Amino acid sequence: MVKAKLLRNTERGRTCNIESWGAEKEPKSPLNLQTPAYLTYTRFGHIPHLTWDVAQKELSHLEQKPIYQVSMAAIFECLLAIDEAGGIIKFASMPENCLTHLTIHDPLGRIASGFNKTKGIAVWSARAGRKDVCSEAYPVSIAAVKSDTITALSDYDLPFDAQKKRQGKSLTRTKAWNEALFSEESKTGGRPAFAPICGGSNKDTRFAFAKAFVQVPWASGFSIELWHFSLGPKVDKKQVYEKDVIAELLGETMLLLPQDKVRLVEGAFNPTQILHLIKLGVDLFDSSFASLMADEGKAFKIADDFESTWEFSVLDFNDAKFNDDTSKLYDHCSCYPCQTFTKAYLRHLVNCKEMLAMVLLTIHNMTEFDRMFARIRESLQLAQ
Amino acid sequence: MTTGDMSFDIVAKRDRARVGVFHLPHGDVETPIFMPVGTQGTIKGLLPRQVAETSCRILLCNTYHLGHRPGADVVKRLGGVHKMMDWKYNILTDSGGFQMVSLGKLMQVTENAVEFNSPHTNERMVLTPEHSIGIQKDLGSDIMMQLDHVVPTVSDDSEFREPMLRSVRWLERCNNVHTNRDTQALFPIIQGGLDPALRQECVEKMVPYAKVGIAIGGLSGGEAKDGFCATVNFSCQQLEPYSHLPRYVMGVGWQTDMVICALSGADMFDCVYPTRTARFGTALVFEGGTNGELHLSRNEFVYDFKPIEECDCHTCKTYTRAFLHSVISKDTLSCHMLTVHNIHHQLELMRRLRKAIKEDNIVPFLKTFLAGQFGSVATVPSWVKTALVNLDYQQVFS
Ligand SMILES: [Zn+2]
Ligand SMILES: [Zn+2]
Numbered sequence: 009m010v011k012a013k014l015l016r017n018t019e020r021g022r023t024c025n026i027e028s029w030g031a032e033k034e035p036k037s038p039l040n041l042q043t044p045a046y047l048t049y050t051r052f053g054h055i056p057h058l059t060w061d062v063a064q065k066e067l068s069h070l071e072q073k074p075i076y077q078v079s080m081a082a083i084f085e086c087l088l089a090i091d092e093a094g095g096i097i098k099f100a101s102m103p104e105n106c107l108t109h110l111t112i113h114d115p116l117g118r119i120a121s122g123f124n125k126t127k128g129i130a131v132w133s134a135r136a137g138r139k140d141v142c143s144e145a146y147p148v149s150i151a152a153v154k155s156d157t158i159t160a161l162s163d164y165d166l167p168f169d170a171q172k173k174r175q176g177k178s179l180t181r182t183k184a185w186n187e188a189l190f191s192e193e194s195k196t197g198g199r200p201a202f203a204p205i206c207g208g209s210n211k212d213t214r215f216a217f218a219k220a221f222v223q224v225p226w227a228s229g230f231s232i233e234l235w236h237f238s239l240g241p242k243v244d245k246k247q248v249y250e251k252d253v254i255a256e257l258l259g260e261t262m263l264l265l266p267q268d269k270v271r272l273v274e275g276a277f278n279p280t281q282i283l284h285l286i287k288l289g290v291d292l293f294d295s296s297f298a299s300l301m302a303d304e305g306k307a308f309k310i311a312d313d314f315e316s317t318w319e320f321s322v323l324d325f326n327d328a329k330f331n332d333d334t335s336k337l338y339d340h341c342s343c344y345p346c347q348t349f350t351k352a353y354l355r356h357l358v359n360c361k362e363m364l365a366m367v368l369l370t371i372h373n374m375t376e377f378d379r380m381f382a383r384i385r386e387s388l389q390l391a392q
Numbered sequence: 393m394t395t396g397d398m399s400f401d402i403v404a405k406r407d408r409a410r411v412g413v414f415h416l417p418h419g420d421v422e423t424p425i426f427m428p429v430g431t432q433g434t435i436k437g438l439l440p441r442q443v444a445e446t447s448c449r450i451l452l453c454n455t456y457h458l459g460h461r462p463g464a465d466v467v468k469r470l471g472g473v474h475k476m477m478d479w480k481y482n483i484l485t486d487s488g489g490f491q492m493v494s495l496g497k498l499m500q501v502t503e504n505a506v507e508f509n510s511p512h513t514n515e516r517m518v519l520t521p522e523h524s525i526g527i528q529k530d531l532g533s534d535i536m537m538q539l540d541h542v543v544p545t546v547s548d549d550s551e552f553r554e555p556m557l558r559s560v561r562w563l564e565r566c567n568n569v570h571t572n573r574d575t576q577a578l579f580p581i582i583q584g585g586l587d588p589a590l591r592q593e594c595v596e597k598m599v600p601y602a603k604v605g606i607a608i609g610g611l612s613g614g615e616a617k618d619g620f621c622a623t624v625n626f627s628c629q630q631l632e633p634y635s636h637l638p639r640y641v642m643g644v645g646w647q648t649d650m651v652i653c654a655l656s657g658a659d660m661f662d663c664v665y666p667t668r669t670a671r672f673g674t675a676l677v678f679e680g681g682t683n684g685e686l687h688l689s690r691n692e693f694v695y696d697f698k699p700i701e702e703c704d705c706h707t708c709k710t711y712t713r714a715f716l717h718s719v720i721s722k723d724t725l726s727c728h729m730l731t732v733h734n735i736h737h738q739l740e741l742m743r744r745l746r747k748a749i750k751e752d753n754i755v756p757f758l759k760t761f762l763a764g765q766f767g768s769v770a771t772v773p774s775w776v777k778t779a780l781v782n783l784d785y786q787q788v789f790s
Contacts (some may be wrong), residue, residue, distance in 0.1 A: 051723060052718065052719045052722065052723055052725060054723075054725055056723065056724075056725075057437070057723075057724050057725070057728075059706070059707075059710070059725060059728050059729055059732075060710060061442070061706040061710065062439060062442070062728075065441075066439075085718070086694075086714075086717075086718035088694075088695075089694055089695055089714050089717075089718060092695055092697075092714075093697060093712070093714065099712075099714070099715055099718075100715060101710045101711050101712075101715065134722055135721075135722060331462060331463075331466065332462070332463075332465075332466050332469065334469055334470055344439075348478050349478065350470055350476070352462055352466055352470060352476075353433075353462075353470065353476050353477070355462070356432070356433065356461060356462040356466075357432070357434060359461055359462075360432045360457075360461060362432055362434050362436075362437070363436060363437030363724045363727065363728070364434040364436075364437050364438070364439075366437075366724065367437055367439065367724075367728075
């Protein structure tokens with residue numbers, strides 16, 4: 009299971025110690041991961057643009073022990089081969105014995121509106137298009153991937169314009185799918201699951217979800233779905249992230265969730281939004297924001313007084329103003345790109361659409377994302 | 393002879409083929425050698441460390457592209473192209489002339505310069521021999537190429553003499569502005585189409601300017617393979633009296649072409665082939681492919697958990713064909729993985745070739761190599777057989 013212990017609860021957010029991660033019958037090394045923390049976003053079992061050779065050598069300085077987030081959307085086309093290989097770790101040559109989490113959507117992939125059905129969730133991949141994932145198909149994927157934990161099924165598709173009836177249907181479906189999924193242990197292999205707290209932008213529906221799942225025995229943690237508010241570039245019917253709206257939306261729901269269970273928000277959120285969600289009581293995120301920035305030709309840095317101002321800055325190498333900027337990328341950062349390359353070179357690579365741009369930006373952005381979480385954890389130690 | 397003095401030591405010679413060590417400013421290079429192409433000052437998504445790990449010690453950058461973006465002045469201010477891209481080893485730059493032929497519309501050659509419309513800005517550009525050397529000096533490459541007048545080899549024979557003579561005159565102009573001779577070498581480029589008399593005349597006129605090395609140009613432009621092989625063979629023969637000059641055949645990168653050229657006496661090759669073909673999911677192999685290529689997007693690889701081939705590269709040590717198959721064209725990953733392997737493969741081929749020359753094992757090497765590329769020695773294309781018989785390797789086929 010995902011065994012967590014609440015260490016501190018402050019005005020600025022919680023800090024927990026996650027003592028173990030994964031099914032009890034397949035124990036891995038003790039975790040002792042402090043939150044707030046993040047799942048490492050992957051596509052095809054890789055941090056995007058980094059082969060494992062590069063990831064292991066260039067990101068060896070990251071502070072947090074990684075838990076790799078693997079999404080169904082990116083792998084369902086090769087599920088049989090993954091099964092044949094003996095799991096995603098072997099198939100994608102991920103580090104031996106690393107921790108993995110299986111989720112439904114690729115936070116940066118297509119998350120469409122209007123395709124979920126009573127029998128299943130619509131999941132999209134670049135090549136094969138749509139696939140319906142239901143309580144029959146999901147166990148097959150879980151068994152093939154062999155992740156340590158999973159996100160449970162949910163009818164996430166509740167954009168701002170969803171009618172009351174549609175919201176009710178979402179809860180009914182989500183309950184039914186998960187009842188079927190968790191009816192026998194064999195379907196999930198006893199893997200700890202994150203129960204869905206959906207409800208779109210309707211507070212009452214959120215609360216109803218929380219009530220429905222707060223007591224289920226299989227919930228090792230909770231997955232608070234905020235896809236529509238995320239920065240995911242291919243999410244349908246997106247909404248602007250407004251702090252007041254989100255605070256109002258999640259307020260009562262968060263109070264209902266037990267203190268010793270981990271709360272996960274998947275999706276791309278910027279540093280300011282992450283700090284805000286931590287304040288609301290969220291413990292775990294994913295690193296898709298760092299990858300999104302790299303995909304867009306951008307590098308980011310949290311402000312020196314990030315803990316108080318919640319600010320961060322972005323270097324956008326699509327901008328010609330860096331054409332002859334001979335200064336290095338970031339002085340404060342110890343990553344290889346920052347120590348080595350100039351802004352003019354990064355600009356040149358982005359300008360020429362060279363793949364190395366995304367490689368270098370991913371290395372920096374992952375370094376900064378990890379440093380940001382270390383800073384946040386540190387500041388929570390000191391907070392009241 | 394020492395590191396960095398740009399001398400060339402021949403350490404073994406067998407028939408026409410030779411193994412050498414080229415002492416370049418950024419380290420020694422063993423020849424025959426393949427040079428991968430990093431057009432924009434980067435090799436297709438690989439970190440410089442990864443390129444070096446394929447054993448690559450010299451790569452090529454394109455003067456035209458870097459002159460356009462980020463600009464020669466910017467590269468100069470960044471400390472040169474080595475520093476800009478964090479590459480510790482050697483770099484060869486082309487003259488920029490060929491890119492204009494391939495990129496520019498309305499290309500026109502006058503006695504003074506190549507003129508063309510920029511494909512980027514559509515402005516009229518003028519590239520003189522002096523300008524080309526000026527850019528290459530700013531880039532700071534170890535080997536600079538002269539500006540030459542390239543005429544496609546598929547043109548009419550009568551069109552080659554004047555461009556060849558112009559290339560000689562341009563070489564003299566390049567040479568006049570070539571000042572930093574301690575850190576940068578200037579290679580002349582032999583022209584003359586497929587005509588032995590013109591090639592011979594060009595060699596005679598250009599050799600006096602060749603202090604470090606020399607290139608054989610104007611080939612790989614779609615000419616028949618027989619003509620290509622014969623011309624390389626003939627040009628190398630003409631250069632035999634000047635054996636201290638490494639010979640660079642431009643634009644050659646197919647495995648069989650490199651082997652034939654090296655056995656004719658050529659030492660250096662470059663081509664976008666291994667990096668370009670990586671983008672389309674093709675791995676280069678010694679055995680089991682089609683003409684040395686494995687097309688990993690094919691369904692036969694869905695459950696193939698073997699590496700691409702027995703190989704020391706990171707890709708083969710880490711990944712299976714099945715994984716590569718599953719990510720081809722979906723992400724940059726397969727491209728990185730195949731680029732690492734394909735460059736490593738070309739350099740491994742060069743290593744095997746050098747070993748065969750050193751150990752006087754060329755015939756057994758050829759038998760294995762050709763059987764791997766074409767299924768069997770009996771099924772090699774006729775131009776390959778002709779070229780090898782002309783080089784006195786008929787034993788391979790008996
Ligand atoms: Zn950095
Ligand atoms: Zn390999």
